[in-house]
Amino acid sequence: MRTRVALVAGKLSGGISRFLNIGGGSTFPGRVARFFDSGFVHQIEGELPKGSILITGTNGKTTTATLLADILDGSGIKPIHNSTGANLMAGIASTLVRETDLSGKLSKEIAVFEVDEATIPEAVKETNPRLILVNNLFRDQLDRYGELDTLAKKMKEAITKANSEVKIILNADDPLVASIGSGIEHDVFYYGIETPRYSKRKMEHAADSKFCSFCGAKLRYDLYQFGHLGRYHCVSCGWEKPETSVSAIDLETTGMNGTICMIRSPKGTIRAKIPLPGLYNIYNVLGAFSCALCLGIEPEGIIDAIENFRAAFGRLEEIKIGEKKILMILAKNPAGFNEVLRMLAEEDQKMDIMLALNDNIADGRDVSWIWDVDLEVMAGKAGKIFCSGIRSWDMALRVSYAGLQEESLVCESDLSSALDIALKSIPHGGTLFLISTYTAMLDIRKILAKKGYVAQYWEM
Amino acid sequence: MFLRICWLYSELMNIYGDRGNVMALVERCRRRGIDVEVETRNLGERIEQGRYDIFFMGGGQDREQLAVAKDLCGKKGEIIRDEIENGASCLAICGGYQLFGKFYKPFEGDELPGIGVFDAYTIAGKKRMIGNVIARSQLGGRSGLLIGFENHSGETYLSENISPLGMVEIGNGNNGSDGKEGAIYRGAVGSYLHGSLLPKNPSISDFLIEKALLRKGSLLSFTPIDESIEENARAQAIERARKSH
Incomplete structure (x- = not known):
């Protein structure tokens, strides 16, 4: 009963x-x-x-x-x-x-x-x-x-x-x-x-x-x-x-x-x-x-x-935004992040990348771990880089230390504005590689859902 | 101009992104035109006297810390202590900081001897102290603030003869009771702060580099370098720490 x-x-x-x-x-x-x-x-x-x-x-x-x-x-x-x-x-x-x-x-x-x-x-x-x-x-x-x-x-x-x-x-x-x-x-x-x-x-x-x-x-x-x-x-x-x-x-x-x-x-x-x-x-x-x-x-x-498998929530989801697309990748710790980078570094093209770093409890409140991420492997592969999230500037600092083209580094902590800026600046037919921590990914999905691009997460 | 950094136990004591500290030292030297080389020294590897200008050691898990404590006792620890007495600079974080004190007393079992750079000791505490830290410090740049993240259960107590690195405004610091955070003795800085510490606290990097150069007889005047990203990261982290406190 x-x-x-x-x-x-x-x-x-x-x-x-x-x-x-x-x-x-x-x-x-x-x-x-x-x-x-x-x-x-x-x-x-x-x-x-x-x-x-x-x-x-x-x-x-x-x-x-x-x-x-x-x-x-x-x-x-x-x-x-x-x-x-x-x-x-x-x-x-x-x-x-x-x-x-x-x-x-x-x-x-x-x-x-x-x-x-x-x-x-x-x-x-x-x-x-x-x-x-x-x-x-x-x-x-x-x-x-x-x-x-x-x-x-x-x-x-x-x-x-x-x-x-x-x-x-x-x-x-x-x-x-x-x-x-x-x-x-x-x-x-x-x-x-x-x-x-x-x-x-x-x-x-x-x-x-x-x-x-x-x-x-x-x-x-x-x-x-x-x-x-x-x-x-x-x-x-x-x-x-x-x-x-x-x-x-x-x-x-x-x-x-x-x-x-x-x-x-x-x-x-x-x-x-x-x-x-x-x-x-x-x-x-x-x-x-x-x-x-x-x-x-x-x-x-x-x-x-x-x-016939399709990637699970946030694990390499492709989202079409008109002529452009976003590839969403969840990375919540150094090992996972490094594997994602290793995979991206194998590509022959230059990539426009957005990195979204939050420090809520579900992300881990300590952002020190980004210093264990080998961003250096993206040297020569990274095009424009956009840093966002609650700790966007910590990520920007990490990127600048990795020597990844500081001149094309954009930092905007508001996820919605950062997405707008990033999507506007990538070329037609281009892809934005979006690597994000857990709660930032939830927020990004909400923002995209509002714009009518992805299903809300409880509908999945 | 040339400096050589000794990264102690890079394989074992590298928890919580402490590697960022070494990257920060290297990057700031590079931006100032100082040649720099990093050598790692791990278990069983000896340290040559006079070879290193800056020492760095991070934190590790309990088991790793035990292996390192054993390795440091005797000659190796003595050499590091002598080098610091002779003007080498040093940064020791968390577990490394504890082992640079006089001893660590666990709940059970024998005291773990430290190398005694800092006149301080650590005892095992019941409560884990986790969270953002803001501390007032002379090495806190223009705003006089240090920013970082602590995650430790050891409680460290300083003797009267030694100054803390700062006084906590938010967080626990050394032990959660006397308000002190870290320690500073000659060119050696000890701290519980991760973050990593140095990237967001560039004044500490400069202090370490300056001391190391001074020992070599070089009076390089530091020209200011662009720190806009560092300043933004500091401001954002400080605001976050105050808001979530």
């Missing part, structure tokens, strides 16, 4: 917030439902016949979860999915409110939840997961998450307590993530990139996890894919990158168009044309592939869905 009251209250509050156009419809109903019944998620989620899948990691949660939801959808299993990036418990509860009718019946049979890294302990307790996937752990918003080692430890503790039938899916190339799978009772399934085709010999500046989680010695790397992801071993205690069940054994990038990839799994090797650029998206694809395989879906069906 209490759950029913919570459900009705949640649904009402969602209607009201949409009616008043106050936005944030993605978490408000869940907050209300959990207020009326703290066991709301547990009650409703328990009704799902095929249970739920929790997807976490610093980067790529939304893309991986959306990929998996698409794959499930394509094979006839309708998933619930918190698709707007609302990945705290309130967001998960809101998704359940939306997908349940007033009699308490769920419309679908399985749930794919992307979950904030620090929320994993709560999520494992309140849901009944079938699979838990950890994609990577990079430094991100240290003011909120604290240190990486502590975060990984808490995650492992939570997973240890989970039902022993839960399968754990881990990125083997990330030593901190891989260490979670060591010494636990659960079935662990590893994925990774096994080809040195695009790897490096040297570690990037933003690399984070350099020590063995078991003996504390420095890890030795044979190669790096990016950041601290790669093939590593510990010379002191002998711990090494675990063997992978699903892996990319060959890769061929086609610039911004994506990557052609050979994926090996216990079901054989299959070729996939991944329509998303960048090595980081290979990991997202391998993660989603592994989950789908564990759920009994055949590789052909998985690849079919992947090849």
Whole structure:
């Protein structure tokens, strides 16, 4: 009964917030439902016949979860999915409110939840997961998450307590993530990139996890894919990158168009044309592939869905503005930002770039991280640069230190004005590459929606 | 004119974008026509006496800080301390600042010895001090203000013999109780502020460069350089800190 009251209250509050156009419809109903019944998620989620899948990691949660939801959808299993990036418990509860009718019946049979890294302990307790996937752990918003080692430890503790039938899916190339799978009772399934085709010999500046989680010695790397992801071993205690069940054994990038990839799994090797650029998206694809395989879906069906994939919210969205277009890219920490730059730097053309930096809680209030971003790789590639957002001048300062043509640097903190200026100054048929932090991206979408260019985010 | 910067533990103590401080030192030297070279010194690598004009060390995670503390004890720490006594300049941020004091006392276990550049000590605190900081300081440029972001739980206390870098107007600073932020001794500056500190506080960069040049016997008069972006970034960050406080 209490759950029913919570459900009705949640649904009402969602209607009201949409009616008043106050936005944030993605978490408000869940907050209300959990207020009326703290066991709301547990009650409703328990009704799902095929249970739920929790997807976490610093980067790529939304893309991986959306990929998996698409794959499930394509094979006839309708998933619930918190698709707007609302990945705290309130967001998960809101998704359940939306997908349940007033009699308490769920419309679908399985749930794919992307979950904030620090929320994993709560999520494992309140849901009944079938699979838990950890994609990577990079430094991100240290003011909120604290240190990486502590975060990984808490995650492992939570997973240890989970039902022993839960399968754990881990990125083997990330030593901190891989260490979670060591010494636990659960079935662990590893994925990774096994080809040195695009790897490096040297570690990037933003690399984070350099020590063995078991003996504390420095890890030795044979190669790096990016950041601290790669093939590593510990010379002191002998711990090494675990063997992978699903892996990319060959890769061929086609610039911004994506990557052609050979994926090996216990079901054989299959070729996939991944329509998303960048090595980081290979990991997202391998993660989603592994989950789908564990759920009994055949590789052909998985690849079919992947090849027809459209980028998730703010992860490389193309928006047409008359003759011009905006390519929106979310970058919220140094590792993600550096991968975006690495991808852009591969292009042959000069690019007009807008960088939007906010310092709200969801972005991380400390903007120091922009100094770990290697903007220098854009030397010779950057055309006009526009800096915007609450901390536009911090970004402008970073750009000026990177030596990127100071004479064509425009700084305008108001996002709407900055967009107008930027769009006016790019040539006809041109593209504005817009790299933005999370809350700045939400604001930009609102501004573009007002002008009639994109759907409001809760409609997605 | 030539300066050589020693970036201590660049691999381990580089959390929170502390690299921006090294970039700022290099860029300001470059704009003034001073040749500059950066060398990194990591675990197990020795420091040659007389080779470096400016030392820099950032912050790290607990585990990394422990490894660095071990590495610094003995000869290596002694050399750095002597160099600073002899007029080298130095910037130590957060974890680096703590290790440049006399000791760090964790909740459990033994005291971690520091190299004692600053007559100060740090004890583990229960509360994590996180947020924007504004501090009044002689090295705060025309407005007399330092701006940065703190994120630490260690509480640092200075002895009477040593001056703070500034006095907090917003934020916690060294320990959240005595109003002091950072420390300054000869050419050495210690601070809890990230941001990175130097790009938005160019007067501290100039102080470090000036001290290093002075030791080499050079009395270069600093011509003002264009700081309009720096000034705008300072103004925006100060306004943000005051508003969200």
